Amino acid sequence: MSSVETNGLTRRFGSLMAVDHLSFEVKEGEVFGLLGPNGAGKTTTVRMLACLISPSEGSARVGGYDIGRDSLKVRQIVGILTENPSLYERLTAYENMDFFAEAYGLSDVQEKRNRIRELLEFFELWKRRNDKVATFSKGMKQKLAIARALVHKPPILFLDEPTAGLDPESSKGIRDLMERLSQREKHTILLCTHHLEDAEKLCSRVMIINRGKSVIVGSPDELRDKIAGQPVLQVTLKKLNQKIIEAVKELKQVKEVDVDDSASRLIITLDDVKSATPEVVRSIVYAGGMVLSVNALRPSLEETYLKLVKEE
Amino acid sequence: MRLRIQKAMLVFRKDWREVSRNWQVILPIVVIPFMFSVLLPVLLVLIPSLAATPGTSLGGFETMIQNLPKHVQDELAGMTDQQVMVYIMSLYFFAPFFLIIPLMASSVIASDSFAGEKERKTIEALLATPISDSELFLGKILVSFIPSMMVTVVSFIIYSTVVDLFSFAIFNGRLLLPNLVWILLIFGLAPTVALASIGLTVMISAKVKGFREAQQISVILLIPILALVFGQVTGAIIFGPVVVTALIGFFAIIDLAVFKIGVKLFKREEILSKLA
Numbered sequence: 001m002s003s004v005e006t007n008g009l010t011r012r013f014g015s016l017m018a019v020d021h022l023s024f025e026v027k028e029g030e031v032f033g034l035l036g037p038n039g040a041g042k043t044t045t046v047r048m049l050a051c052l053i054s055p056s057e058g059s060a061r062v063g064g065y066d067i068g069r070d071s072l073k074v075r076q077i078v079g080i081l082t083e084n085p086s087l088y089e090r091l092t093a094y095e096n097m098d099f100f101a102e103a104y105g106l107s108d109v110q111e112k113r114n115r116i117r118e119l120l121e122f123f124e125l126w127k128r129r130n131d132k133v134a135t136f137s138k139g140m141k142q143k144l145a146i147a148r149a150l151v152h153k154p155p156i157l158f159l160d161e162p163t164a165g166l167d168p169e170s171s172k173g174i175r176d177l178m179e180r181l182s183q184r185e186k187h188t189i190l191l192c193t194h195h196l197e198d199a200e201k202l203c204s205r206v207m208i209i210n211r212g213k214s215v216i217v218g219s220p221d222e223l224r225d226k227i228a229g230q231p232v233l234q235v236t237l238k239k240l241n242q243k244i245i246e247a248v249k250e251l252k253q254v255k256e257v258d259v260d261d262s263a264s265r266l267i268i269t270l271d272d273v274k275s276a277t278p279e280v281v282r283s284i285v286y287a288g289g290m291v292l293s294v295n296a297l298r299p300s301l302e303e304t305y306l307k308l309v310k311e312e
Numbered sequence: 313m314r315l316r317i318q319k320a321m322l323v324f325r326k327d328w329r330e331v332s333r334n335w336q337v338i339l340p341i342v343v344i345p346f347m348f349s350v351l352l353p354v355l356l357v358l359i360p361s362l363a364a365t366p367g368t369s370l371g372g373f374e375t376m377i378q379n380l381p382k383h384v385q386d387e388l389a390g391m392t393d394q395q396v397m398v399y400i401m402s403l404y405f406f407a408p409f410f411l412i413i414p415l416m417a418s419s420v421i422a423s424d425s426f427a428g429e430k431e432r433k434t435i436e437a438l439l440a441t442p443i444s445d446s447e448l449f450l451g452k453i454l455v456s457f458i459p460s461m462m463v464t465v466v467s468f469i470i471y472s473t474v475v476d477l478f479s480f481a482i483f484n485g486r487l488l489l490p491n492l493v494w495i496l497l498i499f500g501l502a503p504t505v506a507l508a509s510i511g512l513t514v515m516i517s518a519k520v521k522g523f524r525e526a527q528q529i530s531v532i533l534l535i536p537i538l539a540l541v542f543g544q545v546t547g548a549i550i551f552g553p554v555v556v557t558a559l560i561g562f563f564a565i566i567d568l569a570v571f572k573i574g575v576k577l578f579k580r581e582e583i584l585s586k587l588a
Contacts (some may be wrong), residue, residue, distance in 0.1 A: 046387075047436075048438050052439055052584050053581050053584050054583065072444060076442045082437055082440065086434050087437075090333045091326070099325075102322050103441040
């Protein structure tokens with residue numbers, strides 16, 4: 001079953017086409033990444049899905065509700081981490097949580113207190129609950145904003161750039177938390193990011209968007225295969241010579257050989273790495289080469305992403 | 313969809329917590345009413361009238377007194393000039409200022425209502441909640457209305473005490489306030505005028521990008537009230553029970569219209585679109 005389904009979702013700001021006929025589907029329980037450079041249309045897409053701005057064209061259903069007709073119902077079942085933490089800095093962490101808990105309908109006092117305590121403890125903020133948010137670090141604010149998004153136990157979460165502007169340690173902390181969230185609480189998560197590491201580590205599927213348009217959708221592995229093709233074979237030798245290079249080039253499965261003399265390394269492009277690897281290694285050994293290591297290398301998602309965005 | 317008052321009150325409580333911790337907002341709310349209810353009456357009317365000898369000229373107030381309706385002229389019969397001056401100034405001259413108090417006290421909070429949230433980048437999470445447009449709009453009105461009315465009522469109590477302290481001496485034990493007109497003014501006209509002004513300011517605040525812009529535009533709303541002040545000073549409009557009741561009715565209709573139009577024009581989907 002789909003948690004999010006969009007059909008030709010479009011948003012224009014004057015003459016600027018921010019989101020251009022975007023159609024995609026996020027399955028229940030899935031962590032789906034919207035990946036793209038700044039200004040690609042990620043935030044606008046999430047804002048439309050969270051009923052914060054209306055689409056110029058197209059439609060979408062979130063949790064089965066139409067974003068145009070049932071906007072209040074959509075807001076009830078969605079938790080959103082906005083681009084900015086959107087916290088009231090003159091209020092304490094607890095007061096912020098308390099306001100949003102009630103705004104999302106947690107009216108039972110005991111249930112509300114338990115939920116706030118559970119989340120603040122989970123995010124290691126319970127000891128600072130009575131401190132004003134203005135005194136918090138960026139990482140703490142981000143954690144509190146995620147806690148706020150979860151306060152009403154929403155089945156669907158929209159997280160817009162959860163690690164933006166954080167130092168590597170805090171980013172890792174937030175990533176670990178998201179991993180725990182998706183595994184422990186089984187939320188459907190739509191994650192907007194331009195951090196490839198986030199997408200690669202957390203998402204089961206990723207949609208790369210650029211200038212408001214969908215470029216490609218698939219799992220991180222599928223994207224690498226689709227765009228950058230098969231992996232290449234990297235062979236490191238004790239010593240490299242022309243005889244070895246010629247021996248490899250003569251093999252019919254070999255399409256291209258790149259030579260890295262300084263590292264005594266060959267980077268070989270093959271039709272099928274898996275089946276051709278033994279033959280390649282044997283030819284190198286017959287030519288007198290002493291093999292130190294053999295690796296099948298996949299291009300990173302970053303290389304794939306940069307290639308795509310550049311082509312666009 | 314029906315309007316849930318508890319959701320509007322939730323927005324009110326959250327905003328009031330924020331406002332009450334901001335001295336830049338609280339200070340004008342406290343200082344301006346103090347000026348109108350204590351400082352100006354004491355400096356302009358009561359001390360000069362006590363210092364003046366019997367037979368002091370009414371000076372510039374002659375015209376105002378001449379323009380007063382007959383029933384007010386009747387009230388003045390048999391009073392000394394000193395008593396006439398204190399009576400007119402305390403009961404009629406300062407009356408319209410008490411319409412300005414709630415307007416000035418609410419102006420900062422109402423201008424800040426949505427524009428401040430936009431500036432502080434807190435608006436997105438608020439708009440993402442399942443609080444309806446009308447509940448949000450009402451909550452933002454209440455956070456300006458309730459404190460400004462509390463300030464107005466407290467100012468009225470202080471003003472009445474100050475006036476009565478002086479009138480006790482000048483009118484041989486007679487207390488001038490409260491009277492029917494002032495009760496209608498403070499508990500009927502001031503709230504209805506304030507609601508109309510706050511509603512319009514909140515609407516402006518939702519449309520503009522920043523607090524300053526909202527406040528500058530909302531100052532225009534003071535003009536009709538200033539017209540009432542000048543009308544009263546020149547004797548063109550005198551706040552009697554009938555006039556005040558008619559004005560309450562008039563502003564109550566305006567309030568309803570402002571709320572209905574405000575909710576209709578308040579489109580949360582447009583707020584972020586304009587910021588994008």
